[in-house]
Amino acid sequence: MNGADLLCDVLLANDVTVCFANPGTSEMHFVAALDRKPEMRCVLGLFEGVVTGAADGYARMTDRPAATLLHTGPGLANGLANMHNARRARSPMINIVGDHASYHLPLDAPLTSDIEGLAAPMSNWVGRVKGPADIVPAAEAAFRASLTPPGVTTLILPADAAWGEVDAISPGKVKLAPLPAVDMAAVRKVAEAIRAAPGRVGMVVRGQAARADALEIAGRIAATGGVRLFSEVLIARMQRGRGRFAPTRIPYPVDAATTTLRDIDVLVLVGAKEPVAFFAYPGKPGRLVPDNCQVLSLAAHGEDLKAALEALADELGIKPTQQFTAARAFPDAPTPSGRLTDDAIAVSVARKLPANAIVCDEAVTSARRFFALSAYAAPHDYMMGTGGSIGGGIPMATGAAIACPDRKVINLEADGSGMYTVQGLWTQAREKLDVVTIVFSNRTYAILHGEMTNVGVNSIGENARRMLDLDHPALDWIALANGMGVEAARADTCERFDALLDSALSRPGPFLIEAVI
Template identity: 60%
Template sequence: MSDIAGKPGETGADALCDTLLANDVDVCFANPGTSEMHFVAALDRKQQMRCVLGLFEGVVTGAADGYARMAEKPAATLLHTGPGMANALANMHNARRAFSPMVNVVGDHASYHLPMDAALTSDIDSLARPMSQYVRRIAGADDVSPATAEAVTHAMRAPGGVSTLILPADAAWGTAPQTAPVKAQLRNPTAADPARVAEAVKLLKSGGKTVLLLTGRALRADALETANAVAAATGATILAQQANARMERGAGIVPINRVPYPIDQAIAALADVDNLILVGAKSPVTFFAYPGKPSTPLPEGCNVTTLADPGDDLPGALQALAEALNAKPAPIPAAPAIPDLASGPLTPETIAITVGHRLPENAIICDESVTSGRDFFRFTWGAAKHDWLQLTGGAIGVGLPLSVGAAIACPDRKVVNLQADGSAMYTNQALWTMAREQLDICVVIFSNQRYAILHGELKGVGAGEAGKNARRMLDFDEPALNWVQMANAMGVEAARAETAEGFTDLFEKATKTKGPFLIEAMI
C-alpha cells in the first residue's frame, strides 16, 4: 500500500479519470465492485466526472447507449469483472447495433492474482469481444492513459462503436506517470465516393422503382430534406431501416416510413422495388428465419447498391447525390392528420393518438413498445418535433435504461419511454436510477401481461397455437405484475390508466411536470 498512500492523483485510476475527462468523456454509468474501488475513490478527487449508479449492469450499458445516441459522444461505464460485464452484454449488443460510441471499463483481478483462479475469475476478454468493436486489456498503470485514449478513438470512429477496456486492479492502484493525459485521435467521417454517387444517379434515372434506404445521420431533419429533394426530383421513395438508433420526426420534418418488422408486411412493402440504394443502411434481412420463407424481404432481382457505408458522411453523401441530380429543395409532404383524442377503452391505438396530440415540443421518445407500438408511427408524424430512439439489436430490456441515458444527455428535454411490460422487467432497476437522479422521464408501460410478440411468432414459425403448457411460457398474467407498486418500490411516482381519457389525463400531468413518472397503461 505504501506506493499509493498519500499520493492522490497519481494512481492508474486517476489517470483513467483524467484521460476520460481530457477527451470530453465526463459521464460514467457505474455498478462497481472491489476491483473498481480505486476508480470510485478517484471520483472524490474528480468532481467534473458525473457518475451515475445503476443497480444492475444492464441499466449501466443501456444508459450509456441512450446517452451516446443523444450526446453524440461516449459515456464511460464501470463494470465489475466478468460476471458484471456479462450482465451488461445484452445492452452492449444493442449499442453495437446502434453504432453508439461507448467506453466500458471492466475491472479485473490484479494481474498477479489471476493465476490463482479466485471465485470471480473468468475469461473477460472472450466475453467482451462478441459485443465490442474494440477490446484492450490494460498492461499496467503506465498503459492506462494510452489505452483509454485509444478506446475513445475507436468509440468515436464513425459510425461509432463499443470499446471495452479491461483494467486489472494493480493497474488501477499502481503509480501512473505524471504526464498529460493522452488525447484520442478523432477524424471526420469519410466523404462520399463520386463513383458511388454516379452509380446511384444512374439507377435513379433508369426508370425503375427505386428506394433510398436510410439510417444513422441520414435520418436527421436536414438530411431528410436532402433525401426528400432527391425523391421529388426522381420519383424515388425514401424509407428508413426497420430499426434505427435515432431519427428526427414530427411537425415540419420530412415524414418517412420504416421497413416493417413482420416478414409478410416487409415483403409486401418492398414487392415492386427494382433498385435499392443504401445510405448507411444494411440491405434488409428478416428479423428471424421462418420455415418456407426467404431470409430477405427484397424481391428477386432487386438491384442493391451502396451510396454510403455506415461510417461515411451520410448527410454529405445525400447532398452530393442531390447536387449530381441538380435536385432542388422540395416541399415537405404533409404529415397525415392525427385522429381526434379518443375516450373509452384504452388500446395501443388510443395511446398513440394521445401521444401524437400531447407530446411536448422537442421530446425524446425511447421506444421499446414491441408489438404494442407497431401502429405508433402513423399517428405521430404530425406530433411536435421529436427524436425517436429504437431497439436496435433485438435484445429486450433496453427501453428504461435508454431513457435514463437520454435524459442525462438532454436534461432540458422531456423523455417519453414507450415500454412493453415483458421487456421492462429485464432492467426494471432503471426506475431507481430515474428516481435517484430525478430524471425528466414519462414511462408508459403497455401492460398486456404477455410476450405478445411470441404468440405471433409461434404461428409464424409454423408451430401453431399455444396450448396450456406453451401459454404458461408466453403469458405472465398469473400473477399480474403491478407496475405502480414496482415504480413506487424504487421511488418513482406512478398511476394506472384504464381508459383512453384516463391515459390522456395522466400523460398531460406527466409531461407538464418535471421528474420521473410512470403510467401503467392497462391495454
C-alpha cells in the same frame, strides 16, 4: 497519482464526462479516483444492463461516448444484452471492466473469467491495460475506437494497473481522423440507377442520414427523383414530426415487408444494411428485396452520410429550393374514449407530445401505430432497441434524460420487456430525471404469441401459455414503481389515461403510467 487517476484524466480531457457504474472490489481504486474528479458525473445503476443501456441512450443523443464501470467478467456479462443493442445502434461507448491484479489471475479466484472472450462479440474493439505505464495509450486507443467509426469499445483495467503509481501528467485531446471524402464514383453510379428506374428505386437511411437536415435532402431526392424513402425496422435514432420528411418504416412481418419492397428494382443504402427478415420462417425468404433487385451503397457507417446525400442531389440536378411533402397537421380523428386500447394510447401520446421531446419505444407490438402517427406529432427524436434484445427501453430513456436534461423523455414500454431492467426506475428517481414511462400492461409476451403463429403453431396448450403470459400473479407496476421511488398511477380508460398524461407532461421528474389494455 495512480493509474486510475490518470485514466479519469484521459476521459475528461476528451469530454467523457459521464460514467454509468456498477462497481465491485476490483474497481475501488477507480471509484476513489472518480471521487476526486467532480467534473465527472457518476450515475449508479442497480444492474449492469441498466448501466450499458443508459450509456447507449446517452450516446445516441449526444453522438459522444459515456464510460461504464463494470465488475469483472460476470458484471460485464450482466450488461451484454444492452451492449448488443448499442453495437447494433452503432453507439459510441467506453466500457471499463475491472479485473483482478495481473499477478492474482494465475490463482484462478472465483471471479476470474475470460473477459476478452465475453466482450468481443458485443464490442468493436477490446483492449487490456498492461500496467500503469500503459494507461494513457490504452485509454486513448479506446476513445479513438469508440468514435472512428462510432461503436462499442471495452477496456479491461487490472486492479494493479489502477493502483500503480504513475508520473503526474496532463493528457491532451485525442486527434481523430476526419471523415473520408465522398465517393463520387458511388454517387454517380447511384444517380445513374435512379435515372434508369424512376419510381422503382428505394433508399434506406439510418444514422446521421436519419437526422432532420439529412432527411430534408433525402426528401427532396425522393420527391424529385422518384425515389421511395425507407427506414429500417428498428431505428437507432430518427428525427421526426411535423415539417420533417417521414420515411416509411420497413415492416417487421416478412409478408408485409416483401409486399412493401416488391416493386423495388434498385435499393440504395445510406448508412444502412440491406434489410433482411428478423428470423427464418418455414417457406419464407430471408432477404426482403426481390432476387433481381440491385443493391447499391451510397455511403456506409463511418462516412459522411449528409455530404453523400448532398452530392447525390447535386448529381441529379435537384436544387435546395425544391420542395417535398411533409406532414403539417394531425389527422382529423375523434378523440378515443371508453376502454383503453393500444391504439388509443398511440393517438393520445402523438397528439400531446411536447416539442423537442425524446421518445424511447420498447412497446414492441403495442405501439406499432405510434410510429406512423409520430410523423404528425411535434418535432422530436425517436429511438428503439436496435439489436432485438429486450430490456433496453427504461435504461435508454434514463441515459437520454441525462444527455438532454432540458427535454422531456417519453418511454413507451412493454410490461414484459420492462421487467428485464425495471431497476432503471430507481436511477431515474435518484437522478430526478424528467422521464414519463408508459407501460403497456397487457400481461403477456404478445409478440411471442404472434411468433408461434408465424412458425406454424396455430394453437397452444397450458405449458406454452404459461411461458408466454404474465398473469397469475399479474404484475403490479404501481407497486414496482413506488418501490423504486417513482410516483405512478394506473389507467384503464382513455379519459383516465389522458388526464394522467397531461399531469405527467406538465411537471418535471419521473412518473410512470400503467396503461391496462
